[in-house]
Structures are given as C-alpha cells and as structure tokens.
Amino acid sequence: MRIAVAIHDLPVWTIPPSEVGRLAQLLPADEIVDAREPAERRAAFADAEVLFATKISVDEFAIAKRVRWMHSSAVGVDPLLRGPVIESPVLVTNSRGVHSDAIAEHAISLVLGLRRQLHTAIQRQVAREWAQVELHGPVTPPLSETRLLVIGLGSIGSRVAVLAAGLGMRVTGIRRRVTEPLPMGVSEVAGLERLVPELGAADVVVLALPRTEDTRALIGSAELAAMKPSGLLVNVARGKLVDETALVEALERGQIAGAGLDAFQQEPLPSDHPLWRAKNALITPHTASFAGDYWRPVVDLFLDNLARFKRGEPLLNVVDKTRGY
Secondary structure, eight states, X not given: OEEEEEOEETTTEEOOHXXXXXXXXXXXXXXEEEOOSHHHHHHHHTTOSEEEESOOOHHHHHHOTTOOXXXXXXXXXTTTXXXXXXXXXXXXXXXXXXTHHHHHHHHHHHHHHHHTTHHHHXXXXXXXXXXXXXXXXXXXXXXXXXXXXXXXXXXXXXXXXXXXXXXXXXXXXXXXXXXXXXXXXXXXXXXXXXXXHHHHHOSEEEEXXXXXXXTTTOBOHHXXXXXXXXXXXXXXXXXXXXXXXXXXXXXXXXXXXXXXXXXXXXXXXXXXXXXXXXXXXXXXXXXXXXXXXXXXXXXXXXXXXXHHHHXXXXXXXXXXXXXXX
C-alpha cells in the first residue's frame, strides 16, 4: 500500500523525519512517501491509497485518484474538506482526543491566569514595578461561586468540564445533542439556541467546539454584550469562532473583564493587531496542544487506524464531512 505523509506546515506543524522513519520501520510491506514540498506532494498523491495530511487543494485531490482514506494529524479538518472531497466516498478521520488533556489544561490555565491577573503581574515584573495596589483592586469570587460555560462537549470540552468541576466550579455545557447523558463534571446542558441567556449567567466562557459554517463568528457583538462585565472568555478552539473586531471593542470598553486566547483568525497574529495592546487579554501562540511528545501519539493513532483500514474494520474518529467534524 502506498501511503503519502504530507504534514509540513512550518514552523512547528511539521512531522519530524524520525516519525516518518518510524512509520517506514513499522510498515515494511508498505511504501511510505515523505512529501514536504509542492512537487513532492503532487507526485506522491498521484498513486497513494492513503493520505496522512492536514490539508489538500482541489487540484491535489483531482490528482489523488486512488486515495480511499485521509487521516488528519490535527483535530480541525477544514483544510481537507474541499468540495470534491465532501462529495467523494473518501473517508476522512482526524486526531481528536490525542491532545485533549493538554488543551483542557491550557484552557484552565488561561482561566486561572486571567482571574488572578497573572499577565498583568508578569508585565509589572518585567518593568520591576511593585503592583500591589493595582492587583488588589479587582474582586474575584472564589471558584466555588464561579459558573463556567463550556461551549462544545467533545473530548476537549468534556475534559475542561472535569477539571473545572474538580476545582469547584459549576459547569454548564452547550451542545447540539442535549438528550445525551451528561458528561462527567457537567451539571446541566443546553442547546445552541440557549447561547445568549447562558452567556449572561456565566462567569467564564470556554470555547471548545469545531469551526463550521454554523459556528463561524459564533461570538460576536451581541454575544459579548450578553456576558457579565466581570465575565471572561477563553478560546482554545478556532479563531474564526470569534469576531475579533467585536472582541477588541468589548475589551477596550471593559464590556467584559478579559479574554484568554490561543487561536486567531490569522496566524501568526500580526504584530499590529489591536489584541496585542489589550491590557485585559492573555495571549498564547496556538500552543494549547503542546505538552510532551506531540507527534508520537498522533502517529500511534494513525497506525491503529491503518491496521483497522487494512482489516476492513470501522475507523476511529471518522469525520462527518457534511458537518465538518
């Protein structure tokens, strides 16, 4: 079987050659092609039956006439779901769940950092300023009196709920299928139609849902206006879930108390973007999933699915191509 490995998004989203070598060592009967440059991708896609990739263009998919299955090393599969891919019988799977613990821990770190104004404390530390009076001002309720709303109860959102509940917070979840059993740590679940009132009741809002046509700019001016003035917004999902212009305005006006952001509409975030100047924003450069060895568990999941694929068994993490997740 010919398998094209095409994961090369500099500077960090690129599979190490050692992991490609591990695939070749563990799959001696298969042809593993490490395709990093455009010409290499096109040549590899032409005869590949399996693609291990994060993205594909319409032109590249037109060349990949033998492909039957594509596995993404990421959770988000938007760059793979081109029109012809959606319409084709090609299976698409993703790496959902592999880094859920790390991303959930990062989300909670942003929540706690914002609550305790650690970003301000670090700025004052760099300037060697004793900011006791400044940091004494804002009143933060104890975690036992804090209500956290997690939007999206997949593997990441469910893990956020467990961690938040373990710290004493009351957790409400928002998801499409409200009749399913409550995940551990979640006190109640509401549908997306309840978004605005649930935003108004929450002290902290964590975005942990995929970006689809239905969720693009899910958090805009109206939603930010519905939040408490003391409310915090944390996004460890996708940048396009948030209207960044509206968010900047809300932060500058003090409409919400702060935002912890790990995903942005444009990455890297441009140096002149107003979010950098927002004193009540805590920004991390899309690093929520980084903890320990990023690539080995991703490759292990691919190997598990490849064995299932060869045996004709159901694959893990099959994506609903019409829904986008």
